[in-house]
Amino acid sequence: MTPKSANQSSEERANGDLAWPDLARSSILIVDDEPGMRSFLVRALRPRCKVVEAAADTIEAEQHLTERHFDIVIVDNVLPGKSGIAWLEDQRRGGVLADFILITAYADLDSAIGAIRAGAADFLLKPFRTNQLLAAISRCLERGRLRRENAILRHELHGSGAPAALRDRLTGSSRAIQATKDLIAKVAPLPSSVLFTGESGSGKEVAARSLHALSARASHPFIPINCAAVPSELIDVELFGSLKGTFSGANSSRQGLVAYAEGGTLLFDEVADLPLALQGKLLRMLEDRRIRPVGADREIPIDVRFIFSTNKNLVAEVKNGTFRSDLYYRINVLEVSLPRLHDRGADVLELAAGFMRELGLQLGLQPIPIDERIRAYLQSYSWPGNVRELHNYVERSLILGHFPTQLERLESLSDPRSRLLSEVERRHILAVLRETGGDRERAATILGISRKTIDRKCSSWNVSA
Structure with missing residues (x-):
């Protein structure tokens, strides 16, 4: 017998896919011992989702969870031998952090509170319509997307x-x-x-x-x-x-x-x-x-x-x-x-021009023309710090409003008498540290390396301040 929740209006069928675009990339596991409900959920979701698997009991469901990742698990609260809430708690202890949507025919307050405490992301009361199901899934996917984007953004900012x-x-x-x-x-x-x-x-x-x-x-x-x-x-x-x-x-x-x-x-x-x-x-x-x-x-x-x-x-x-x-x-x-910047010929001019445009927009500063003298310097300098050093040089130039008078100092770093890369690196880092008054955090930002790297280098050079 087809469950009530299988009824879907023509408007829902026509517009449902457009209303929930994130569904197309989602993977969903259905856990329900009732064949009719299982069939309805599969028919409603499989055409819209990337992956949809169904299980008649928790043993089969755990096999699916062992084999692949799922974004969302839809689980009935009444299952043979164990409630959906108890099984959800087991999965959380096991390390499954997918969003769970609990479905039930009994709308008592204790079940709702138990589902939330166990970590359910949503709670659907039978019978429900297809658009209610899709809306619940969409809410879970949106929350998951925001969590992921925030975590990645925090990581990007620090790393x-x-x-x-x-x-x-x-x-x-x-x-x-x-x-x-x-x-x-x-x-x-x-x-x-x-x-x-x-x-x-x-x-x-x-x-x-x-x-x-x-x-x-x-x-x-x-x-x-x-x-x-x-x-x-x-x-x-x-x-x-x-x-x-x-x-x-x-x-x-x-x-x-x-x-x-x-x-x-x-x-x-x-x-x-x-x-x-x-x-x-x-x-x-x-x-x-x-x-x-x-x-x-x-x-x-x-x-x-x-x-x-x-x-x-x-x-x-x-x-x-x-x-x-x-x-x-x-x-x-x-x-x-990856080749050294010094081995890339005129690429240094294209990179410098691109950094000038992009950094000018980011900093709200007027780009500085790159004249023939600077073009010649950019192509002749050895760039021991490669593209990152070029990026930082352009940024410093923008902040100062002109290509810095430290040009001669930078040129001295490529003096033929100091051909060892380690010596060039040492002199360059110490020069930037002098510019920042010994502020290693600022120096790390200017150089595009971590504070930890500067600490390690200074320790090896017996530089304490």
Whole structure:
């Protein structure tokens, strides 16, 4: 017998898909022992959603949850052997952080309160119409999207080192960068992992973003994780999430960056700086495609593409025992080496002009003409800090209102008598520190590196202030 809730007006059928556009990318699991209700829910959702699976009991449902990620679980409160609320509590303890919509034929206050306490996102009373179901799902998807976007934004503000200007595409037409673009375009449609190598500031994150934008995952999140910037004691929670009450201060369950990247791309930037203990966890995640939130009883499946970058020689890191050989061979499916800015010819002029336009808009400042003298300097200077150094040089010029008189100082850094890159780097960082009066936080911002990196460098140079 067809349930009442299967009745749907012609207007709902005509306009429903347009009213809930997020449904098309959603994955939904239905758990209900009543065949009629199960059939109605499948018929209502399968044409509108990316994935819809149905289970007649909790055992079958848990098998589905083991096999793949679901955005939403719709569960009847009356199930054989266990209530939907009790089963929901079990799943939360197990680490399943999907949104749950509880459906029931009994509208008592205790059930509603119990559902909310257990962590249900919504509560539907039978019989309900198709548009009520779609509206509840849409609310869940919208809340989930906002949570994800807020988490990614907070992470980007604290972690991403790529300049906002032009960061989503590789700029330039030199032979060196064109070869890199061609290789990225070739590998982007494939699921393979990619390792970007190159000097600091050469554009590895920009290249990774370009790869993501060209892939089938472009409509899903791209999340960069700076392995050198995340404290080792927090990285488990940052990556995998945690359950409520797992540790002091964990007042609610939270998803990690891996879960927020579901369907998209995760970049492990400066992967060589990942501690050895966490390298093992990364290897297991890559092999099993599963994660275990901190405090969870079991692992949950993930669908994420992994990309890696480093400015270090990983073969040397493996030889000296600071990087696992099995992880190196796992991530080095395809290596894409980013060229130095100094080897990209006239690309420096195109990049400088682009930074001038973009930063001028961001800062609300009038762009400065790049005359022949500056063009000649831009092309002759060695740019040890690569694209990031160029970006910061243009930004300082805009703030000052002219290309700085420190030009001669910058030129002195490429003096043939100081050809060692380490010496050039040391002199440049110390010069910026002098400009900021020893303010390492400001110096890190100007240089486009982390405060932690400056602290480490100064310690190695015995510089205390």
